[in-house]
Amino acid sequence: MEEAISIKSIFTTLKERWKLILITMVFFALISGIVSYYLLKPVYAASTQILVNQKHSGEQVDSLQIQTDIGMINTYSEIIKSPVILQKVIDELNLKQNTSQLGEKITITSKENSQIFLLTVQDSNPANAVKIANGVSEIFQKENKNIMNIDNISLLAKAKLQENPSPIKPNPILNIGIATFIGLLIGIGLAFIMEYIDNTIKSEKDLETLLELPILGSIQKDS
Incomplete structure (x- = not known):
């Protein structure tokens, strides 16, 4: 039961923090693309x-x-x-x-x-x-x-000069792919860190855990 709850909480965290994960991935991909295309000299x-x-x-x-x-x-x-x-x-x-x-x-x-x-x-x-x-x-x-x-x-x-020589490195597509994957891992890590340090009460269960008292009733929000 605890394992099921733990897996559920993981997916809940990822769902709630998906924007952070996406932004981190895009950021790393952009940095890698800029470095690969504009800063690294072709070899x-x-x-x-x-x-x-x-x-x-x-x-x-x-x-x-x-x-x-x-x-x-x-x-x-x-x-x-x-x-x-x-x-x-x-x-x-x-x-x-x-x-x-x-x-x-x-x-x-x-x-x-x-x-x-x-x-x-x-x-x-x-x-x-x-x-x-x-x-x-x-x-x-x-x-x-x-x-x-x-x-x-x-x-x-002998070596010959090609008409349109292609550089052997850098490989921008590969670099961007690797950077995006690293961004994904870092984004997931940040999501769990932020979830861990977030002390705000989001549900009745959080309140029950904090006060160590059972919930006797709740007031439903009037829509």
């Missing part, structure tokens, strides 16, 4: 495909060598983001950033047991993203021969 991505494959003189391909090439991808990921490579990229492309800032823009991804990995660069300017991605890839391919004494890097696909 674009450009990627190159790099193959790790040591050149073989014979026709047979050594499976052990292939596994070695795959295992080298983690090492190459570190070399690509090293100051040795990034500083050459900065100098050659005349970038106005240091090696740490440039390294934060670069992401290396690869699939399991694949000799191909993607070098992705994120930038607020799509043309810069393409230029940096290609620059890093080409300089890495050239310098790796001297660093590792191995000629096993091939550039399969």
Whole structure:
């Protein structure tokens, strides 16, 4: 019985405070929309495909060598983001950033047991993203021969600037959806807090609980 009363009181509170909940949801959605569309800078991505494959003189391909090439991808990921490579990229492309800032823009991804990995660069300017991605890839391919004494890097696909590039972030629709859900939760929380601190008497039951005395009669409001 108490559980039924409790559930009923929850729905009663939500019904009485629905305007507060709705206003909170709309407020959070509006703030998220303003931030996503007008304050956050769009970020674009450009990627190159790099193959790790040591050149073989014979026709047979050594499976052990292939596994070695795959295992080298983690090492190459570190070399690509090293100051040795990034500083050459900065100098050659005349970038106005240091090696740490440039390294934060670069992401290396690869699939399991694949000799191909993607070098992705994120930038607020799509043309810069393409230029940096290609620059890093080409300089890495050239310098790796001297660093590792191995000629096993091939550039399969360069980054290209699309006619109408689309930013990868922010995602305004997703942000607004998340903000609206958060607003819903906060609105519900505020509704229960306000209900808890509200000491006004709304019904005969409230009066009976407050005075700890039974209600002997009531006067009906004349309509």
